[in-house]
Amino acid sequence: MADPTPTLHQLLVESAHRLPDQTAVVDPERNKHISYADFDALTTQIQEHLRDAGVVSGDRVGVYVPKSIGSISAIFGILKADAAYIPVDPTAPASRNAFIFQDCTVRCFIVDSTLLDGIQAEFDDTYTLEASRLEFADSYGIELSMVKVTLNNGDVQNPPVENLAYILYTSGSTGKPKGVMHTHESGLSFVNWCAETVGFSEKDTFSSHAPFHFDLSILDIYVPIKHGSTLVLIGESLGKQPARLAPVIAEHEITVWYSTPSILRLLVEYGELDNHDYSQVRVVFFAGEVFPIKHLRALKEKWPHPRYLNLYGPTETNVCTYYELPSEIPDSQVDPFPIGPVCENDKALVLNGDSTAVEKGEEGELLITGGSVMHGYWNLPERSAEAYFVDDEGVKWYRTGDVVKESPEDGFIFVGRRDRMVKRRGYRVELGEIEAALYRHPDVKEAAVIAIPHEEKGILVKAFLSIAEGGSKSLIAMKKFCSENLPLYMVPDNFSFQPALPKTSTDKINYQALKTID
Template identity: 55%
Template sequence: MSNPRPLHQFLCDTAALHPSHTAVVEPGRGLISYVALDELSDRLRDRLVAIGVRPGDRVGIYLRKSIDAVAAIYGILKAGAAYVPVDPDAPPARNAYIMHNCAVRAVVMERRLEDRFSTEFFALGELPPLLLLDGTGGGGPLARMLDEADAQRPAAVTKNAMSPPEDLAYILYTSGSTGKPKGVMLSHENAVSFVDWCSAVFEPQPDDRFSSHAPLHFDLSILDIHVALKHGATLVLIPEERGKDALHLARLISEERISIWYSAPSILSLMAQFGDLHSQDCSSLRLVLFAGEVFPVKHLRTLCSQLPEPRYFNLYGPTETNVCTYYEVVPPVSDERTSPYPIGKVCEHLRGKVVDEHNAPVKPGEEGELCITGSGVMQGYWSLPERSAESFLVDNDGTRWYRTGDIVVEAADGNHIYRGRRDRMVKRRGYRVELGEIEAGLYQHPLVKEVAVVAVPDAEAGVRISAFLSSKGTDKASLIELKRFCAERIPLYMIPDHFKWLDALPKTSTDKTDYQRLKELG
């Protein structure tokens, strides 16, 4: 980067420029100014250093989305560590695996989650220090935890770490094909180059109000949080429990005067169908950004007809690159259009190429795999050197291209058109889902002999996931039991829509599971 600076410097600079401006709002639970957020994160920085956190360490965040969680992000970064957010609603065993896998030095978490998490973690290794909050909301629980810790042993005031560009800023765990989630390592340079690109394209202003719909462990949150706070804008947090309530979200845009909205298309589709947007004052909305999955054209048409004034951008990219291509959709969406819009051109801070199965570049108009290089591309997967190596195509000059696994066609105008996946990963409600991880979870059921999971396109949901099972005997688990079993092992967004017991799974001539046949049944 021409001006290397750590990710947390954005908050520090903004707190100096706009100290009294509202940084983060939790509707109904409080708000915090920039100077107060900066000071609260400073206090957490000092406490983390006092318990032994050093530059290069990892610190877990096991909190509901809140002002407390945002302050935790910046406190961890200021200590020179990388933050590792997990889904508080995911199975404790999965979160314990993630925290143990990346060897967190400490965890900032809610006390209500301690018992089950500790039990699961003890089965893997020695429990790291836990900084326990009595809840979340408005920053109060984090402040009280720090007050109590300081009363017992004051933490010395330290300076912010000036993390070099190559140091890790955060690790986001995504679904893994082996049945275990894998950690995507993103550096300060990766994050800052993306934030700077967003600044250039979307031109945020201090009077903007950003929605924060994505959970912290989802890569969409990087834009929500860090772009907003770089520019002195206000970040409006949307709790996960209200994230699919179309009427609530539509009212929130109106009541909170949201000007920049960012979410998966499935959420915008819900609002278009059930949000009664015509009755809401959404005149403040100037940008609608969506990413994570294909936006069904009929729902995008409805949304644009109800909200014709904002600019619409289709943002595409895996967690490993954050956003790597973008396309502006200009309303109205014609009635004749039935195919999804392109995923667009490669972002200016990156470069892309489309290659065939032999890694040779293809001509425009031909299908191939999209590969991306540049300052926004991840370092690799945590503690998975072989998987990391497999994920990159390396040129003779040493240039590393991340293989997205997405099949695209580059049109004559330079825009890329998405065709599908080359592996068994799908996008569902914006989340990345490895079908192999669902299978690995279901194989743990005592009645299951074989299992195969397939995904097929669905006009309403984007993708429908079906699980086919054969049993070891005559007993078969009920639908309710299977869903409950899955909920204890995988995140809710990964649970199949349908379960079907078969006498035996269909096989190919080489005695492999016939997934194509199952797709016909699914």
């Protein structure tokens, strides 16, 4: 019997029915690939093993597996078992991943067998773990184990969330990660919007660059599977090595690329893009951070043909605004491009500090409601309630924490993070604006600015820069450059020159780590 409500895994079932022999997933590092028919069958086997282990509708099941045919099969197997998957960073400490699995009370988790001992050691004797090998998946270059988790003092499983598809844990301000819950409806709302807006077919080959615990992966996984396209998995280490990664894009004839701007910049700089033919790339999505215009320009010089789309949205909303770049970047363009209009499946609202709507064109916080917005944070009812603004008609709007202003032609312009606005000498300073100015310096490769409390000055604004080879590392020259491009109250107090800026596991600049650098 067909599923009464549409689901994410139904996309696979339908594509497997339509295109059984088409290659669904390629793992270039392990030199493996799988057809749609085999992929569908493999995920059904995983579903059956989960059911045998007692997984029932509404359960959560963890995925602690490096990117591979094994990990993506685990995801679809879990969804087919009517459970929600919780992907964790395979390179993160086992203790963090165990915290996440315990936090969302997983019934089971699927783990790369080489990581099994490490995570089992993180569960104390209040749990009983029963591990079993999933040998049927061995031929895809990775050994999977399934671990059933039982609480010894009786079942205190949290109540199920209806139609929950996945929980992505993001770093929380309290230091403990918090779980963003998405249902099949919110995932599909985004996937279908993306399909309708951009247009794909089974002839496309998609990159899967983002790790599965990162929200960019939702496009990577489900949009190609919906279309019967081929998905090329780019694992954790290959993804960070531009000289190895660039030939993979050419060799596998990837037509749709999606990553953070940081990775695209690395590809331009170290990928030796002149050595291969990339004319097959037809769509480049980027998201996750601001793309400094000079790096974008350098990329467009190497890859002039594709459509470029800037996707914007916190994990909580999926993608909620988008902007397609003009085919030529005007010479006069120095500021990053807008984040664009709200996606057709969502609605946007811009509010000022006292929760009243701003005049069009004025700055305010962006709020989003609609199909793609999360269900809430796992097991954090208060945090979930705080995350929304409820209007007079009872509509819940997610507060993005991002300050925007609406332009008449281009939708929204990103101004900065609400929590990255500081008051300095009485002026409101947006740290991102200082970064944008620093990126205009021809020698600056990377720029990040933080504000820290300071006894004497109130706050100290510190800029961290990585400088192109042979570039000047003069504080005076940098301060002078800033004073020529910014009001004096925005000139950073300190500059720190680094060989490269620290990155998070999702390749964004790691601001927490910067705070620990003197």
